[in-house]
Amino acid sequence: MARMSVRQMWKAKLEGRSVPAGATPLLTLQRTPFSGRVLGVDPSLRGTGLALIEFQPGRQPVLLRCQTVKVPARVPLAGALAEIHRAVTAFVSGTGIRHVALEQTIYVQNVRTAQILGAARGAAIAAAALHELPVFEYPPLRVKQAVVGAGHASKEQVARTVMSLLGHGRPLAADEADAAGVALCHAFTWRE
Secondary structure (H helix, E strand, O other): OOOHHHHHHHHHHOOOOOOOOOOEEEOEEEEEOOOOEEEEEOOOOOEEEEEEEEOOOOOOOOOEEEEEEEOOOOOHHHHHHHHHHHHHHHOOOOOOEEEEEEEEOOOOOOOHHHHHHHHHHHHHHHHHHHHOOOOEOOHHHHHHHHOOOOOOOOOOOOOHHHHHHHOOOOOOOOOHHHHHHHHHHHHHHHHO
């Protein structure tokens, strides 16, 4: 039986050569399915999405709780950040969360918008850090690839796929669906 690296097998396949019958890879990556609760966060100053999902090997993920932290425009920046911090703290307090997953800031041309998004992310990260929870960050493209299978999927496609993966009947708000997508991405791609 021939032994080849996975890279050698792919190279042969891409070059149109046949891989010897019975060839086994030198290294196989065993992935242990994620188990536990993940809080997904889609940070935004006026509409932060939160979704708490439980993952158990061999079972469909379960959405335990979700919320959009809506902060009116009349509330100043400091007050909005306090609301985000309070909401994340309420989610992580005593719920057995294992990890917190956040969507990274997308590229924005407006510096002020980038600063505001960064502040909202900071409020959520600080709340998780104060509870000594590990925080993982994922770019939007990776979230879409992990959940839908296509990096250029629309927000509607992501929301529909999230609801189908969770077996959830009622439509989720856009920010909640995005937060659930980040949590699903974390569980689907995380490795110990």
